[in-house]
Amino acid sequence: MQYRTFPKIPGLKVSALGLGMMRLPTVEGDQGRIDEERALDIVRAALDAGVNYIDTAWSYHNGESERFTGRALRSLGAREKVYVATKAPIWHIDKRGDWDRYLDEQLERLQDAHIDFYLVHALSAPRWETFLRTGGIEALQAAKADGRIKHVGFSFHDSLSAFKTIVDGWDGWEFCQVQYNYVDEDYQAGAEGIEYASAKGLGVIVMEPLRGGALAKVPDEVKAIFASWGKPRMAAEWALRHVLDRQDVVTTLSGMGSVDQLWENAAVASAAGMNAITAGERAVLDCARAWFLERMAVPCTTCGYCKPCPSGVAIPEIFELWNTVTVFGDRTGRSSWYKSAYASKGNGADACTECGACLPKCPQGIAIPDRLREALLALT
Ligand code: SF4
Ligand code: SF4
Structure with missing residues (x-):
C-alpha cells in the first residue's frame, strides 16, 4: 500500500x-x-x-x-x-x-x-x-x-x-x-x-x-x-x-x-x-470524459451563479441529478433523491414561476426555466 x-x-x-x-x-x-x-x-x-x-x-x-x-x-x-x-x-x-x-x-x-x-x-x-x-x-x-x-x-x-x-x-x-x-x-x-x-x-x-x-x-x-x-x-x-x-x-x-x-x-x-x-x-481519459460530458442533458457546471432563485428552486442540484440519470441511468436512485430532497420540500423544478431572474446570471446561457420543465419530466 x-x-x-x-x-x-x-x-x-x-x-x-x-x-x-x-x-x-x-x-x-x-x-x-x-x-x-x-x-x-x-x-x-x-x-x-x-x-x-x-x-x-x-x-x-x-x-x-x-x-x-x-x-x-x-x-x-x-x-x-x-x-x-x-x-x-x-x-x-x-x-x-x-x-x-x-x-x-x-x-x-x-x-x-x-x-x-x-x-x-x-x-x-x-x-x-x-x-x-x-x-x-x-x-x-x-x-x-x-x-x-x-x-x-x-x-x-x-x-x-x-x-x-x-x-x-x-x-x-x-x-x-x-x-x-x-x-x-x-x-x-x-x-x-x-x-x-x-x-x-x-x-x-x-x-x-x-x-x-x-x-x-x-x-x-x-x-x-x-x-x-x-x-x-x-x-x-x-x-x-x-x-x-x-x-x-x-x-x-x-x-x-x-x-x-x-x-x-x-x-x-x-x-x-x-x-x-x-x-x-x-488523452484516453480526456476522450472518455468527453464521451460522458457530450451525453449530459444540460451543460450546467453547478457553478451556482443562478442562485438564489426567488422561488427556492434548487437549479444546479436538479440539473446535476438530471445529467446523472441521463448519462449513467438511475442506478443510484437519483429520481427518488430528487423527490425526497427537493420536490417534497418545495424546491423542485415545478416551483419555477418562469420569472426569468436566473437567466442573465448563467454563464452557460442555459434556458433555465425551459430546461427545468424537461428535468421535471425526466426525474418524475
Ligand atoms: S425562472 Fe424559475 S428558476 Fe429561474 S429564478 Fe425564476 S423561478 Fe427561479
Ligand atoms: S448559473 Fe447556469 S451553469 Fe451555473 S449552476 Fe446555474 S444553471 Fe448551472
Missing part, C-alpha cells in the same frame, strides 16, 4: 485508499441492516491490504454504519491500527449544544473515546451559515481541546465559490473532502477547488472516485476508448489512477461492496504513482 501525509499533520501517514463505510453489503437491500459477516470480511481484507483510513458518518446505513464500524474494529482488535473518520450531521444541528450531543452519541456508537478525523458533513453555502450561527467553530475547538476529536475538516457539496468561502472562513480546517473523478473535473469544488485547498495547506480527501460505482461499469463505447490505449486495464483502474495521480490528494475513499473489489482497488492504490500518467493515458 502507498501512504501519504496531510500538510498540516506531519508524521501521520494515511493509506492512499480509504475504506468508505457507506455502501456495505446489506440484508435484502435494507440499508439499515448491514450484512455483518460479509461486511466484516471487507474490513478484514482492507486491513490486510494496508488500508488504515476508515470513513463513516452519522447518516450512513440509517445510522448503523458507525455502530458497525465500532463493533468491527473491536472484534478484529484493530482500533489502534486505523484512523477513524466520521461526520457531524449539520442538518440536525440548530444550536451550540447540538454539536456536543451528536458528537457524544457518535463516540458511543463507535465505542470510542476519540475520533481521529471529524468532518462537518456535506457543507454548502447555507450550511456554512448554519455552522457559523450555531457556534460550530467553538464547538469543534472545544472537542479538539478535550481530546474527543483529533483533526477537523469538512466534506463538501456546492459550488466552487462556496468552497473557497468555507476554506477561507476558518483557519482551523486541517483537511477537506470533495467529490472528484475524471468526469467531474469542473463539478462542485473540482480540480480548481482541490488546488485552492491544497495551496492553503489543507489535505484533500477525494470521495466518489468511481462516481458511485458508475465509472467501474462503463458503457461499451467507453470500454472501446480505454481499449484504444493498447494494454488491458479495467475501467475502475483508469478512474482511480486519475485521482491518485494528483500529489495534492492524500487519500481517495471507495465504498467497496465486496472483498474482490477491495483487493482490486488496493492493488491500484499500491501501484499508482504521483504525476505518473503519461500524455497518451491523459
